[in-house]
Amino acid sequence: MTSRINKPDTATDVYLKIFLDEMKSFTMIAGAGSGKTTSLVKSLTHIKTTKGALLQKRGQRVACITYTTIAEQEIWHDVGHDPLFHVSTIHSFLWSLVKSFQTDIKIWVKLRIEEKLTKLRTDAANFGPRVQAKTRSKNSEDIERYTSELAFIDAVSHFNYETGSKYSKGILGHDDIVKMVPTIISNNSTFKKIIAQKYPYIFIDESQDTLEEVVSAFKSVQAQEGEKFCLGFYGDPMQKIYATGIGSITIPEDWKTLQKPENFRCPKNVLTVINNIRKQGDRLEQTGRENHPNGLGSSYFFIFPQDDQRDENILKARNFIARKNSDPLWTTNTKETDLRILVIVHRMAANRLGFSELYSAFIDHAPESLKLSFNDGTAWPLRPFVNVILPLINLFKSNTHCEILKLLRVHSPLLKKENLDASTADINTRLSNLQESLRNMTTMFNDGSTSTMKEVLSFATTAQLLTLDDTYLEYLNGVVVQDPNNEDDLVEFFNLFFKCPATQLYGHQKYFSDESPYSTQQGIKGAEFQRVIVILDDEEGRHIQFSYEKLLGLKAASTTDQQNIRDNKDSVFDRTRRLFYVCCSRAVRDLAVVLFTNSVPEATSAIKALRIIDDASVITLDNLQ
Structure with missing residues (x-):
């Protein structure tokens, strides 16, 4: 233990x-x-x-x-x-x-399918003249699919739990489990x-x-x-x-x-901030530990304009804290620094780490399932790159020949037993060809390279560094025809995905392997870092669930916001306050909140009036000069 x-x-x-x-x-x-x-x-x-x-x-x-x-x-x-x-x-x-109550499971599955069919039929009956053809078509296809599944349920002998549901095959998904x-x-x-x-x-x-x-x-x-x-x-x-x-x-x-009520993590100056944030919520006031190893710690609230100098101003803030705290680690991004910059959406990190086009292809143009898998780093279109191509390039650059050979034996058809000639000369020729191909593919990832995802993947398959399944090959070769009535159609996505610069994979991998200082504000609950920067930017970090400008009194509540408050429903103020509290409470040593706003003077007055932090710690660009 x-x-x-x-x-x-x-x-x-x-x-x-x-x-x-x-x-x-x-x-x-x-x-x-x-x-x-x-x-x-x-x-x-x-x-x-x-x-x-x-x-x-x-x-x-x-x-x-x-x-x-x-x-x-x-x-x-x-x-x-x-x-x-x-x-x-x-x-x-x-x-x-x-899982052992299979009869109860089957009864529930039948009822579940019937509920879905009832809703689909009700929706169809209420379709107005403005409903698009693809929506009608999808509804009709779903009714046909669920009707077919219902007919097969009695023949299912046993149900199992997997990632996605397929009732006629006896498969239940995540959503089914928490409902059933x-x-x-x-x-x-x-x-x-x-x-x-x-x-x-x-x-x-x-x-x-x-x-x-x-x-x-x-x-x-x-x-x-x-x-x-x-x-x-x-x-x-x-x-x-x-x-x-x-x-x-x-x-x-x-x-x-x-x-x-205890807080063993945050030093006094950080604890004061999070208690002031929480005060407007459930009023639980947390108490700090005596003799905190980081002393009083530090907290700052920077207010900068919403312009094209955001990153430069964040750097100015970091340099300011480094001077004030006599802490040069604030100016570096090494692991020793243990610094985390918290942004509200992945797009903000993608813009800064250089994979904005790759991000846009998935988030703006892919079906929901791909969006979710991209955000957790498991999207299947990326697998050939993440599992084979990038590892091969990294191993080639580090001159690790044994590991390269291990990987190629798994993925290259040239080294499959059934494809090898018995002669040593044939094996050596193949190895030499693979080495040359790998050298050429590595140059496609050099700084300044304009090689696209499609060019890299086409090269890798032609050189037989790897094989793709038939479905992936059809998209790569452009033989799949777009179906405008299918909301899960991938043709538009793949067209954009294949045009992305292949070098953007580096930024993507750096971010999702947690090797960059960036994290999303929703993804760090439970974590802690010595130095924390919380970015508040409703313009760049647009999110329908949260608004820091509303929370801080810089933007008026909408009619919906006001109604939610009257109805005692969870409001944008409640959600944003909770998120703000979670973010600021990650700091073990120092906390910096950076607000980007279109009116710095108005925001400065508002922040001071809220008394989240002492006035001397509210910093604008004028204070950094």
């Missing part, structure tokens, strides 16, 4: 152990840097110490549900992979509960009893980002089973950044609420 176990208990940890002993269900509100994961791991180890032997004798386990696979691995490591615990992501855990399992749990008292008997303790991490249906389903288990079942939610509504999350959880009167 890890050092988390040996950390001193906070007052909250002491109370939590009492509740666990009494089988009291609870919610824990743990602010940024408070040691939420430590409390979660302490909960698990306390149960093992006090009741582990009894639970194992009964064949029972303690479930810990995490939001990401990274968190899952981290907690598994913390508890020493002890078999008493079941640690997994929500999708995996839900599937483990239901909560429904089955909520509507089946026997199933609830089975869950409580198998897992008398279930803890849900990052509860604020958990789907409401999932939360309600497990609450229904607790409502039925009472103190035979302990349900715990560990999270922070102020750190909810995903629209699908429940946020704050309403609990019954017999539950307990715990707050962790």
Whole structure:
């Protein structure tokens, strides 16, 4: 087990152990840097110490549900992979509960298909004269597809869980799992009893980002089973950044609420900023640690004009902090610097790292599935480049011949056993040809090269450095005809993708392999960095869910915003405040907020009036001269 176990208990940890002993269900509100994961791991180890032997004798386990696979691995490591615990992501855990209930699954799938068909038919019946032909065609095709799938369901003997759904093949996708399992749990008292008997303790991490249906389903288990079942939610509504999350959880009167006000991460000057941001939310005021290793730390709020000098002004801000703090690391981007620049959309990073055209091809012209896979770095059109071409070039430049040969043996048809002549001369000739081809392909990635993605890929396939599947080859050779009625058509995307400069792959890889200082503001929850720059720029970083100018009072609320506030719905102000809090609370040493605005004087007055930070730390270009 890890050092988390040996950390001193906070007052909250002491109370939590009492509740666990009494089988009291609870919610824990743990602010940024408070040691939420430590409390979660302490909960698990306390149960093992006090009741582990009894639970194992009964064949029972303690479930810990995490939001990401990274968190899952981290907690598994913390508890020493002890078999008493079941640690997994929500999708995996839900599937483990239901996978043996195949009859219930089949009933749900049938109802799901029928619901989709009802909606499609209702939509079709309500189509007006202005509805486009491709929308009508898509609707008709979907009705035909789901009708066909429904006819095959009875013949499906077993359902499995994979990435995407194909009901007629017995395949359920991610979305199916989080819709199906909560429904089955909520509507089946026997199933609830089975869950409580198998897992008398279930803890849900990052509860604020958990789907409401999932939360309600497990609450229904607790409502039925009472103190035979302990349900715990560990999270922070102020750190909810995903629209699908429940946020704050309403609990019954017999539950307990715990707050962790500590912040062990941020020094005083950073903590003051995040407390002032949070003050307008749930008013939880966090307390800092004594004798912080970085002393008081520092925080600055820079206000710059929205012009074409953004990057230059960010550099000026960094140089200013380096001088003020006597810290030259603020001027570098090395790993030692541990600096992160947080932008609200990937496009802002793409512009700065030189892969804007590649980004645009995927985000502006590709179907939704490709957009999502591009943002997590797994898009299939990139695989030949990411898995073969770039690794070969990097190995060639480093003169690593053995590794080149290993890679070519896997991907080059020239080195496949079935294609090789028995003679040594033939093998040597092929190796020599591959080496020359690799040398030529490497020049296509030199600085200043204008070689496109299509030119590189065509060269690589012609030289037999790799092979492409038939589908990819059809797009590369231009034999696929565009279908304007198919919203998943890829012809337009590939036309733009193939025109992109191949050198843009370097910036893309640098960004998605986390080798650049840039990250998106939504992607860093749970992380921490010594030095943090938070970019607020509604003009360049347009996002329909967030607006820093509205939050800071620089732009008026829309009619929809005002209605959401009146209806007590999640508003742009709530979402942006939470995101701002998450970003600023990543800083372990220094924090710099950089606002780009069309009126620096107005913004300066507004920021000072909000009292987010002391007036002396509000900096404009005039102060940098």
